[in-house]
Amino acid sequence: MKIQTKVAYLALAMSAALLTGCGDTTVTINELPPIVGDDHDHDDDHDHGGVNAAGRLVLSAIDSAFVQVLELPAKTELNTFVVSTTPSALYASGDYRYAAVVQRNDDLVQFIDGGLWQEDHVDHMDDFQAAPRLMPFQLSQVRPTHFSAADGQLAVFFDGNAATGAAAGVAVLTDADIGEDRSDYPQLSLTTHQHGLAQPRGEFLISSIRDANSSTTLPDQVGLYHQHGDHFDLEEIFAVSCPNMHGSAQNHEFIAFGCSDGVLLIEQDGETFTASKLANTDEFSGSMRIGTLAGHDAAEHFIGLAGAAVFAIDAEDAEMALLDWQPGAATAIWGYGFAEQGEKFVLLDNTGALTIFNYHGHEHEGSDEPAFEFAAKLALTAANLADLPAGARFQLAISAADDKVYVTDPIARQLHTIDLHDAEVVNTKQLNFIPHRITWLGIAEPEHGHHDH
Structure with missing residues (x-):
């Protein structure tokens, strides 16, 4: 398997054009001057105190191939790009500089440079900013599906295709790979298709393995892989x-x-990896199982989602506890994740409400106080959820730089900014399109403009 990179030339021969295709959505595309490569003079758009610490948002529209970049905190429009087809998902790269614009059914991932990044100058870190741009780097393997980012790496799992016989595979990218349009990034070729997943761990990769004779597309084993050059x-x-x-x-x-039947836990100690199983608890019944997990480098616990049930998973102590997140009428979770450098956890449910937990880790070990403390629930809409446009739902983006999260409302065509520290909506932007997908880009630990409480 070789994942090809190719250059796409999108001709927008206009300074202001109108793009339609989202029902009655109208979007104005404003072309900005082209950006030179990362080897530009450091004086370009670089002010040691003026680099945006809040980050930028990347949004797509329902049933449209346009992707918009907004400057935070004001959410002003920086640029709009036309990609090949309607994005199925948006993800941030390992260091949050690039947005992966996933077009799963078209076997394509394009990348947008958010224009905010950090460089290590040995004795200090320098922050830089530039205008966003559509990158020449692309991935074009079959069915890009699961994206996992950790410690500056992004693992892209390609499911393959049972009908065509295309096997699954994994690409592991750094921001430098994307920015320099490299083709020698490490890849894993698997032997059959699967709805799989992989986690990058430096020079190691933990990936799912499926028996080709299995009656399901879901894998049932996990393999440890070691990088050697480009494979x-x-x-x-x-x-x-x-x-x-x-x-x-x-x-x-x-x-x-x-x-x-539970959660498979793999512990890493240097170059030694040890597997164990944490079995489902008595709270599980019928076909109930954990099918979604969230973790954070600064958090000792995982969160596991089993439908609308939420579990705190202590891997070190091999314990699993059901959390009362006061779901009310909610029957599904649409967005989730650790926030504020692992100090909070948020859930966005299918009533349009955001639930905020304070995370304490093992601060309360030996006491009856839970690691996750219910902090607040914010109702973000009073609309009838039956009015959601077809294929749309509320979406969540979490800042890696401060205590803000962002939620799209496709019914009202709005974008909310929520301050997690104060548990309140601090700003709402009216959009002129129906929002679909969203992700945050920026500098996770900016040298200037740190948020402080």
């Missing part, structure tokens, strides 16, 4: 099985995978 070699298949695997996450010491 990965299999070092070990863990003996602990994970039937109907779906969902994965990692923190500083553990990698977790959701299984129908």
